[in-house]
Amino acid sequence: MVALSSAPLDVAALVRDVQTKEHGAVVTFLGTTRETSPDDPRPVAALEYEAYDSMAIPEMEKIASEAREQFGPLAIAIVHRTGRVALGEPSVAVVVAAPHRARAFDACRYAIDALKARVAVWKQEVYADGETAWVANTPP
Amino acid sequence: MVALSSAPLDVAALVRDVQTKEHGAVVTFLGTTRETSPDDPRPVAALEYEAYDSMAIPEMEKIASEAREQFGPLAIAIVHRTGRVALGEPSVAVVVAAPHRARAFDACRYAIDALKARVAVWKQEVYADGETAWVANTPP
Amino acid sequence: MATQPISAVSKITIRVLAFARLRELLGFGSRDVELAEGATLDALWKQLASGNGEIEGLRATTRFARNGELVAGETVLRTGDEVALMPPVGGG
Amino acid sequence: MATQPISAVSKITIRVLAFARLRELLGFGSRDVELAEGATLDALWKQLASGNGEIEGLRATTRFARNGELVAGETVLRTGDEVALMPPVGGG
Numbered sequence: 373m374v375a376l377s378s379a380p381l382d383v384a385a386l387v388r389d390v391q392t393k394e395h396g397a398v399v400t401f402l403g404t405t406r407e408t409s410p411d412d413p414r415p416v417a418a419l420e421y422e423a424y425d426s427m428a429i430p431e432m433e434k435i436a437s438e439a440r441e442q443f444g445p446l447a448i449a450i451v452h453r454t455g456r457v458a459l460g461e462p463s464v465a466v467v468v469a470a471p472h473r474a475r476a477f478d479a480c481r482y483a484i485d486a487l488k489a490r491v492a493v494w495k496q497e498v499y500a501d502g503e504t505a506w507v508a509n510t511p512p
Numbered sequence: 513m514v515a516l517s518s519a520p521l522d523v524a525a526l527v528r529d530v531q532t533k534e535h536g537a538v539v540t541f542l543g544t545t546r547e548t549s550p551d552d553p554r555p556v557a558a559l560e561y562e563a564y565d566s567m568a569i570p571e572m573e574k575i576a577s578e579a580r581e582q583f584g585p586l587a588i589a590i591v592h593r594t595g596r597v598a599l600g601e602p603s604v605a606v607v608v609a610a611p612h613r614a615r616a617f618d619a620c621r622y623a624i625d626a627l628k629a630r631v632a633v634w635k636q637e638v639y640a641d642g643e644t645a646w647v648a649n650t651p652p
Numbered sequence: 653m654a655t656q657p658i659s660a661v662s663k664i665t666i667r668v669l670a671f672a673r674l675r676e677l678l679g680f681g682s683r684d685v686e687l688a689e690g691a692t693l694d695a696l697w698k699q700l701a702s703g704n705g706e707i708e709g710l711r712a713t714t715r716f717a718r719n720g721e722l723v724a725g726e727t728v729l730r731t732g733d734e735v736a737l738m739p740p741v742g743g744g
Numbered sequence: 745m746a747t748q749p750i751s752a753v754s755k756i757t758i759r760v761l762a763f764a765r766l767r768e769l770l771g772f773g774s775r776d777v778e779l780a781e782g783a784t785l786d787a788l789w790k791q792l793a794s795g796n797g798e799i800e801g802l803r804a805t806t807r808f809a810r811n812g813e814l815v816a817g818e819t820v821l822r823t824g825d826e827v828a829l830m831p832p833v834g835g836g
Binding site for chain 2: 383384387391392393394395396397398399400401402403404405406407408459460462469471473476477480481484
């Protein structure tokens with residue numbers, strides 16, 4: 373399951389979605405809004421995301437397929453927020469359920485790395501003083 | 513925070529506990545009860561855990577310290593269930609919040625590997641037919 | 653006998669989407685643009701960026717998509733195309 | 745003049761904890777055990793396992809802890825010690 377969501381992420385629901393009685397391991401990555409920007413000394417008050425839905429969704433589906441091809445059978449949910457995300461709130465969730473933990477860790481990490489590099493989502497930092505700046509991802 | 517718990521794990525509460533506005537990444541591992549045993553053809557109906565609390569808790573604390581020493585500043589919660597755990601329910605949760613995702617992934621994986629190898633917790637598989645068997649961990 | 657208009661240039665209409673900083677600088681997120689038939693993405697870019705040094709400076713980091721697929725600047729556009737002007741992504 | 749009892753063997757009392765399969769086979773999770781002063785963990789094990797082939801067979805995979813620390817079988821016990829007999833762990 374992949375989605376863009378303007379509402380807060382329901383991580384427990386995502387875990388329930390991917391979990392089955394054949395899956396012994398569930399690994400969840402949450403990217404949360406940090407107060408400290410890598411690019412700007414001003415404290416960050418919020419993030420504002422915009423997405424190109426009709427490219428972002430197919431790319432997230434593609435990443436999910438690649439994870440299954442590369443690591444073996446697994447269930448994966450990838451959801452990214454759009455709009456304003458408050459400090460400390462998750463902006464992205466990647467949840468992977470797999471029979472064993474190595475696969476779940478590897479696939480989760482693969483998916484978030486790929487999402488950050490490839491998915492058509494843009495991030496604007498909103499500073500405490502009301503100013504804003506667009507921030508691009510750098511390779512990990 | 514480390515704990516043994518006879519009650520179902522409240523994963524959302526653990527995430528809230530470790531998350532701060534300095535932490536951009538939260539990685540959660542959940543080990544959940546599988547219907548398929550690695551050792552037995554019979555379907556598993558539940559798991560039953562017992563712990564040696566006064567060794568398990570200090571060892572979990574030690575693993576948390578090792579993760580911080582090895583990977584850098586981070587917040588970590590490790591909670592293991594005791595007693596009966598139903599199919600699909602988590603028996604263990606490791607939640608790591610860190611400034612960046614590489615550290616969060618590495619520390620979470622380190623902690624669950626160490627827990628499985630070292631913490632004084634024992635697992636009994638309870639099969640659909642009511643029979644039981646103790647199951648030891650094998651190296652990953 | 654009727655004369656044919658020699659310089660009749662057919663026009664195409666495309667939909668241009670702009671994101672993030674490019675959306676702010678261009679002043680639109682979505683707009684229909686008329687181009688001469690045979691125009692490339694590079695030509696579209698030149699037309700939109702012309703005279704705005706800040707937009708021009710973003711060319712090297714901007715990627716183009718046509719109808720949901722990343723494509724090169726020399727791609728020739730067709731009427732009805734949806735073109736996206738995409739700064740480096742920042743998801744996560 | 746009173747004679748000293750030459751063969752008076754002092755006794756110590758320890759608490760033995762048994763887990764998982766060992767708990768089931770021994771029939772207790774926690775029990776106080778009396779041993780001769782100077783007795784080692786290996787001696788305790790022999791006393792508990794004696795005559796039970798299944799318990800004896802578990803020696804190689806059993807680890808001993810004394811007062812919360814893993815220790816070797818030759819460790820000499822003292823009165824008041826808490827000793828744990830631990831099969832291979834299975835957490836997670």
